[in-house]
Amino acid sequence: KVPRLFTAGIASFYEGYYANKGINIVKGTVASGFSTNSNGEVTEVKLKDGRTLEADIVIVGVGGRPIISLFKGQVEEEKGGLKTDAFFKTSVPDVYAIGDVATFPMKLYNDMRRVEHVDHARKSAEQAVKAIKAAEEGNSIPEYDYLPYFYSRAFDLSWQFYGDNVGETVMFGDNDPKSPKPKFGSYWIKEGKVVGAFVEGGTPEENQAIAKVARAQPSVESLDVLAKEGLSFATKI
Ligand SMILES: Cc1cc2nc3c(=O)[nH]c(=O)nc-3n(C[C@H](O)[C@H](O)[C@H](O)COP(=O)(O)OP(=O)(O)OC[C@H]3O[C@@H](n4cnc5c(N)ncnc54)[C@H](O)[C@@H]3O)c2cc1C
Known part of the structure; x- marks a missing residue:
């Protein structure tokens, strides 16, 4: 889910943030297997490119597919x-x-x-x-009218996304991984309308505001103005 949602700009923030904490993100390859000791405990992760990583514990988060x-x-x-x-x-x-x-x-x-x-x-x-x-009871109810919503929380980071991640993107805010309180986001714009919005570090009100934007799909004149206005574009809708 996340690679499809994150733009390069969003991804580079999280990569930088974790790198600053000493975390090494291995890219461009995938895990292909594990090695174990004589007790059956994992000792290594084997990578497809031939490298191996020493391991005491392995957590796998690779998603799934619905069984139909x-x-x-x-x-x-x-x-x-x-x-x-x-x-x-x-x-x-x-x-x-x-x-x-x-x-x-x-x-x-x-x-x-x-x-x-x-x-x-x-x-x-x-x-x-x-x-x-x-x-x-012989009654009917309104049709399902879902606004896509994704979120994640990890340590002191927290992001929310509403809407559709299609079209062009603009970034706004402070996405310096070294900032004491980073707050930034992205809008997705399709056919002159804002159709999706992401915010890291938003307040409850700001998260509400981007949900409203994704639902209302307001028109935008210029991407530069949108980038400059940032969250204030959403909070005034
Ligand atoms: C690694 C990972 C991370 C995720 N992180 C998040 C997150 O942070 N936030 C979030 O909102 N969502 C997250 N999701 C998505 C979320 O888990 C799913 O959207 C949600 O669990 C879907 O619920 P469900 O009831 O449709 O299906 P499931 O929770 O998958 O339930 C389906 C159940 O049916 C059972 N089943 C299948 N076949 C049979 C059978 N033949 N007989 C009996 N039982 C059967 C399965 O064992 C399973 O228990 C994540 C998913 C994955 C894989």
Whole structure:
């Protein structure tokens, strides 16, 4: 998720920040295996480029892919997930798909999407249950209208992203990894409109403001002005 979301400018901040703390980020290769001692404890990580790294502990965070093979040929699929409507109903009556596995209509972008994030996993479950309950009572509920939202917290860092990471990007703020209190971000601009926003170190109000921008998709005259205004562009929307 993160490499697809982070621009080079955003990535260089985190790389610099961690490098300053003595962390070595190995790039341009992948892990290809492990070596163990006679007790079966890990001693080394083998890299694809032939190098090895000594290790006492190995933590693997490599993501995953939704398991849809279980339903092969039984439920309609789209974009690597189970296709649903705006109420998470699949092509089979009374079968619902929620969370990572669901490819659903994202109203905001008029597109079928899958979202791998706990926020959507919870909200899609809520939507499906509400739709089922409403149908039982002969009522209906509004279509799912999700604004993509990702966040991460690590040590004293904390970022949030809302919207779509497509189009051109501009950076704003103080992204010097040596700053005592770095606060910076990025906007994504497509067809003259701000469609996505990222902020590191934002206050709750600033995080709210970038969510509002991503939902409202305001037009921008110039990328330079946007870069200069930074967060104040969002807080005045
Ligand atoms: C490394 C990693 C880091 C992540 N970090 C974050 C983060 O920081 N913040 C965030 O919001 N999201 C994060 N995510 C995404 C988040 O974990 C998922 O979006 C969320 O767990 C999806 O929930 P879910 O209920 O759809 O699926 P899951 O949580 O994957 O639940 C599906 C369950 O179904 C079970 N299952 C599969 N097949 C069968 C079967 N045949 N029979 C019975 N059970 C079965 C699985 O074992 C699993 O328990 C991360 C994901 C990964 C992989």
